Amino acid sequence: MRKIVMLNQKGGVGKTTSVVNIAAALAQDGAKVVAADFDPQAHLTIHLGIEPDKVEAGTYKVLTGASQFDDALIEARPNLFLLGANIHLVGAESELVSVVGREIIFREAIAKTKQNFDYLLIDCPPSLGLLTLNALAAAQEVIIPLQPHFLALQGLGKLLQTITLVSRRINPSLKVSGVLLCMFDSRTSLSEEIKSDINKFLDSARDSDCPWSNAQIIPTFVRRNIKLAEAPSYGKTIFEYEPSCHGAEDYRLIARHLNGKTIGNTG
Ligand SMILES: Nc1ncnc2c1ncn2[C@@H]1O[C@H](COP(=O)(O)OP(=O)(O)OP(=O)(O)O)[C@@H](O)[C@H]1O
Ligand SMILES: [Mg+2]
Numbered sequence: 691m692r693k694i695v696m697l698n699q700k701g702g703v704g705k706t707t708s709v710v711n712i713a714a715a716l717a718q719d720g721a722k723v724v725a726a727d728f729d730p731q732a733h734l735t736i737h738l739g740i741e742p743d744k745v746e747a748g749t750y751k752v753l754t755g756a757s758q759f760d761d762a763l764i765e766a767r768p769n770l771f772l773l774g775a776n777i778h779l780v781g782a783e784s785e786l787v788s789v790v791g792r793e794i795i796f797r798e799a800i801a802k803t804k805q806n807f808d809y810l811l812i813d814c815p816p817s818l819g820l821l822t823l824n825a826l827a828a829a830q831e832v833i834i835p836l837q838p839h840f841l842a843l844q845g846l847g848k849l850l851q852t853i854t855l856v857s858r859r860i861n862p863s864l865k866v867s868g869v870l871l872c873m874f875d876s877r878t879s880l881s882e883e884i885k886s887d888i889n890k891f892l893d894s895a896r897d898s899d900c901p902w903s904n905a906q907i908i909p910t911f912v913r914r915n916i917k918l919a920e921a922p923s924y925g926k927t928i929f930e931y932e933p934s935c936h937g938a939e940d941y942r943l944i945a946r947h948l949n950g951k952t953i954g955n956t957g
Contacts, residue, residue, distance in 0.1 A: 693800075693810040693829040694867075694948075700845050701816035704835040704872030706733045707918055708944075709813040711937070714927035715945030717769035721808040724763065727775035728825050729815035730782075735774040738766045739925025745774035752799045753782050753824065759799045767927075771807070783820040792820060793860055797828040818852045826856040831867040832901075833908070838871055838884040843891075850902060857901045866902035870944065874911035910943040 696705045706729070713725040727734035728749055732742040745764070751757035752773065763771040786792045800810065812825040826832070832853060836842045850866070857864040869888055875881050888907055895903045912918070915937035921928050928938045 691800075691803075691807045691810055692831070693812070694831045694833055695812045695814060695822075695825045695829045696835060697814045697822065697825070697832050697849065698834050698836065698845075699816050699818050699822075699849055700837075703837045704870070704912060705816075706737060706813050707922075708833075708835050708870060708872065708912070708941070709734055709811045710737045710922075711918075711928050711941035712945050712948065713770055713809070713811045714767065714929055715942050716809055716949060717767060718929060719945065719949060720769070721949065722769050722771075722806060723809045723811065724771045724773060724807050725766075726773040726810060726812045726825075728779075728812055728821045729775060730777075730780040730821075731815065732775035732777075732779070733922070734813040735772060735776075736925065737922040738770075738772055738927070740764060740766060740772060740774055742774065742776040745776040748774040748776050748779070749821075750776060750778040750782055753795050753821075754785065755795070759803050760805055779821075786820055793823045793856075794827045796824040797861075800828055818848070822852075823856065823860075826853065826864060827860045829861075830863050831865055833868045833870050834866060835870045835872045836884075836888070837873045838875075838881040840880065840884075842884050843887065850900075853901050864901055866905040868906055868908045870908045871911040873914045875914050876911075908944060908947060910940055910947060912937065912940045912944070915940075 696709050709725055713723045717723045735742050747757035747762035752759050752762050763773055766772040814822045814825050892905050913936045915935055917932040917935040918928055918937035921931035924931055928941060
């Protein structure tokens with residue numbers, strides 16, 4: 691199973707939109723996919739058309755040991771399984787604070803799966819707390835969605851520092867595989883400037899042993915597209931809501947790009 695975390699502690703950059711639509715595209719292409727909602731806001735769950743109140747087990751019960759991972763999944767679409775968030779997830783971080791090994795609970799839980807999933811995509815909250823640490827401890831890859839505006843790179847240092855610490859202390863196989871440019875507006879030179887700043891930054895780490903030394907900007911950018919902003923309120927993926935719009939086209943290509951390459955160890 692390839693395990694990917696969508697992470698940026700900055701809010702509103704496109705994490706949830708990307709997880710929903712990449713997961714849906716991969717599932718449509720025949721992969722067996724789990725999308726895990728690690729955000730107490732439950733946007734991923736809602737975006738897939740499932741009410742958080744209807745999530746009985748979900749991420750919360752898996753993290754508190756009250757449910758097995760396989761039992762907590764909801765088949766939201768053919769091939770697409772949701773580990774949902776409900777209101778209880780709000781209290782998970784404080785409830786787990788005194789649990790020994792609290793950062794690796796999720797890793798241990800998914801290791802027990804009896805299913806043959808191809809992908810696990812984790813949607814993180816906009817913070818670097820215990821929920822995010824559990825996601826990072828369990829995964830092999832991080833994709834960082836960025837919205838190319840002038841403060842896009844602010845906060846990136848703290849994010850990369852957290853990833854470095856997790857890779858040193860808990861999960862040596864963790865790598866940043868890509869930066870995903872979301873809400874890209876090719877009409878502004880700013881988007882292009884930010885793209886070139888990120889490329890310079892990534893190139894400067896090429897020969898180092900840091901977890902982002904092989905990271906690339908994902909070659910398809912997600913264009914700003916109003917349909918992507920409308921789809922969540924209907925509980926639909928972009929392929930159900932408007933399958934021929936730019937947003938659907940972009941996410942389809944991004945999923946194919948991810949599917950075409952493997953990074954790190956699989957298992
Ligand atoms: N390419 C796009 N074009 C237009 N609107 C978009 C696009 N991508 C996302 N949006 C909208 O922007 C808002 C933020 O996106 P999203 O919820 O995916 O970000 P997020 O990083 O998950 O936010 P949070 O940090 O709050 O979890 C949402 O209203 C979403 O519908
Ligand atoms: Mg979100």
